[in-house]
Amino acid sequence: MRFSKQLLLILLLLPLAGSGLAQEAEVEIEPRPADRAPLAHESLMLDVVRAGERYVAVGERGHVVISRDGREWEQARFVPVSATLTRVAFSGGRLWAVGHDTTIIHSRDLGETWSIQHFEPGWEQPLLDVHFFNANEGVAIGAYGLFMRTTNAGRDWEVQELSDLVTSEAIDWQEAAQAEEELAADEVTDDTYGWDDELYDAGQDFDRGCYEFMECHLNGLLDLGDGRLMIAAERGYGFRSTDGGETWESFRFPYPGSMFGLLPANDGILAFGLRGNVQFSEDYGDNWEVLDSGMESTLMGGAINADGNPVMIGSGAAVLTYDVGSNLFRLSEDRLGSDYAAVLVTDTGRLIIAGEDGLRHE
Numbered sequence: 001m002r003f004s005k006q007l008l009l010i011l012l013l014l015p016l017a018g019s020g021l022a023q024e025a026e027v028e029i030e031p032r033p034a035d036r037a038p039l040a041h042e043s044l045m046l047d048v049v050r051a052g053e054r055y056v057a058v059g060e061r062g063h064v065v066i067s068r069d070g071r072e073w074e075q076a077r078f079v080p081v082s083a084t085l086t087r088v089a090f091s092g093g094r095l096w097a098v099g100h101d102t103t104i105i106h107s108r109d110l111g112e113t114w115s116i117q118h119f120e121p122g123w124e125q126p127l128l129d130v131h132f133f134n135a136n137e138g139v140a141i142g143a144y145g146l147f148m149r150t151t152n153a154g155r156d157w158e159v160q161e162l163s164d165l166v167t168s169e170a171i172d173w174q175e176a177a178q179a180e181e182e183l184a185a186d187e188v189t190d191d192t193y194g195w196d197d198e199l200y201d202a203g204q205d206f207d208r209g210c211y212e213f214m215e216c217h218l219n220g221l222l223d224l225g226d227g228r229l230m231i232a233a234e235r236g237y238g239f240r241s242t243d244g245g246e247t248w249e250s251f252r253f254p255y256p257g258s259m260f261g262l263l264p265a266n267d268g269i270l271a272f273g274l275r276g277n278v279q280f281s282e283d284y285g286d287n288w289e290v291l292d293s294g295m296e297s298t299l300m301g302g303a304i305n306a307d308g309n310p311v312m313i314g315s316g317a318a319v320l321t322y323d324v325g326s327n328l329f330r331l332s333e334d335r336l337g338s339d340y341a342a343v344l345v346t347d348t349g350r351l352i353i354a355g356e357d358g359l360r361h362e
Contacts, residue, residue, distance in 0.1 A: 031116060031119050033078065033081070034061060034064070034076075034080075034082045036075060040063040040073075041057070041065045041075075041359050042357065042359075043060055043358055044060040044084075044356055045059035045060075045063070045065070045341070045354035045355065045358050046060075046087070046341045046342060046354060047085075047086065047088050047341070047342040048343075048352050048354045049089060049090050050346075051090040053068065054110055054111070055068075055070050055346075056090070056110070056111040057073070057088070058097045058099070059354070059358075061082050062079045062083055063075065063085070064076040064088075064114065065359070067359075070346055077112050077113050078112075080105060080114060080115060081101070081103050081116065083100040083119075084099050084100045084126070085097045085098065086127065087099070087127070088130070089130045089132050089138070091135055092135025092136075092153075094108055094132075095111055095114075098128075098129070098140050099127060100126040100127075101119055102119065102126070102127060102146070103116075103127065104116075104157065117154040117155070118154075124143075125146045126143050127140045127143075128141060128142045128143065128219050129142075129219065129221050136152055139245055141218035141221055142217070142218060145163075145215045145217075146218065147161075147165060149245070163214040165248045166214065166250050168249040170249055171250060171251060171252050172252070173206055173208075174206075176206060177206035179256045180206070180236075180256045183257070209235050211250070216233040216235060217234040218231050218233050219231075219232050219233060219261070222262035222264070224269070227242055228240070228241070230262055230269060230284075230285060232258075232259035232260060234258040235257065235258060236257060236259075238285060251285050253279055254290050255273070255279060255290065257273060257274040257275065257277065259271045259277075259279075260299065261273070261299070261301055261302050261312070263303070263312075264304070265280065265309075265322065266280075268283075270302075272302060273298065274298050275297075276294075276295035276299060278293045278312070278320075278322070278329075291329075294331055297314050298314050299313070299314040300340065300341045301314075301340065303343045304345065305351075306345060306349035309321055309324055310322045311345070311351070313342070313343045313353060314339070314340055315340070316336075316339065317334040318332070318340065319333065319340070319351075319353075320333075339355055340355035340356075
């Protein structure tokens with residue numbers, strides 16, 4: 001069914017609902033190296049990055065593939081894990097990839113061989129994004145508020161509590177409750193379903209969900225420079241920092257569903273996620289404008305094209321381009337096509353797209 005196909009990437013990125021906080025495994029599980037697979041580049045790939053003169057992509061079963069032109073791909077010689085890898089980052093001549101089993105792996109030879117820096121399958125917390133500010137300092141974020149930091153190129157990773165890092169809040173809870181109510185009203189067709197208006201007017205008994213214990217999935221991180229960072233999270237929550245991630249302030253997007261990515265756009269920030277929702281802020285998240293993308297497919301990844309315009313991709317082979325000059329969207333999609341997860345713009349302006357059916361160059 002098309003419904004299950006649209007959700008394929010999301011289900012692969014997140015653990016089963018209700019699995020709760022991380023628990024240490026009673027029995028230690030040893031990592032198993034990724035198998036050699038001649039068609040690894042045609043399997044589910046979830047991210048792709050430029051690393052010097054080559055491209056490196058990562059995906060399911062620990063697959064890492066390398067290309068010099070974005071068309072022909074070969075598998076890395078050795079990857080020490082077979083866990084699904086969700087994101088890859090390049091900085092200072094080195095690569096880091098993260099994924100399920102709270103995996104962090106590292107390469108010093110542009111992706112040919114990799115070593116383990118972190119592996120905790122008992123935690124049940126996949127890492128969903130990784131970013132390095134330079135060759136030594138980096139952060140990794142993931143499910144249930146998982147936040148990790150390194151200052152020595154990943155030789156050591158400190159696990160930090162989001163509840164300790166969030167030191168301020170910029171959330172209007174009555175407004176948040178109203179947004180949730182409006183979304184539910186749009187989705188509910190049963191006339192017997194109702195809301196308690198008094199509770200929502202008060203905003204006090206609003207179900208804060210994952211935010212209550214700072215367990216929201218942290219889906220994507222954007223580095224705006226000068227110490228300014230922003231995280232797109234689940235259920236309409238976001239987090240921003242002005243001191244390089246030492247402390248964070250929470251906020252809400254106008255759409256109360258998950259946002260999966262953030263992009264710089266027209267001296268502002270573009271957030272995108274579930275059901276084709278795209279939102280724009282020109283004041284670092286103090287205010288957001290809901291943009292009409294003209295689509296309902298989930299948007300999973302994005303990049304800036306050669307013209308300086310954001311390009312977002314998602315389920316149903318969706319490629320959505322936002323023209324920052326005209327504030328108009330251009331959409332290409334095939335609802336029966338495969339789901340896309342990430343996109344990279346090459347030096348020649350072409351797109352390398354990673355997704356359900358592997359990698360494509362267009």
